[in-house]
Amino acid sequence: MIARAQADAVSGAQPRPAATGASYVVLQVVLKEKFFGSGSGNLTELEGVINRQAALGYRLHTISTSASGSTGFGGGDRIQATMVFERLT
Template identity: 80%
Template sequence: MPQYVVLQVILKEKLLGTGSGNLTSLEKSINDQAAKGYRLHTITTSSSGSKGLGGGDRIQATMVFESLT
């Protein structure tokens, strides 16, 4: 088992209102790694700031998970 795992999740802001339209994918990624014996060590985000036809910014979340064993 690797000591560390790095994952990236792309979050898309909703066109209307605030908050991410797919926080469940971020939550699922964290829970999947926890089930494999990893804990979230670090998370960083960056925003593209570009709005397309579908609206909303794209935010990239990069997560580093550390093995608990």
């Protein structure tokens, strides 16, 4: 079950219905710090994922975040948001 959740989470935050008989969907979004300035440059992406999943009949049940730094070109912190959506019945 954990492997399935991890595989689903790596789906690139593409809104989708749950598998047949399932009530929950797990999605992940990686928020990257802006190259110039501060704050996340893609909060609208996170909002879009939540709204598209809601349009499919799900509500955001749980959200968890973890932060990590990047030493590559452009650097900046990254926040990984893992969201659990529950089907509304």
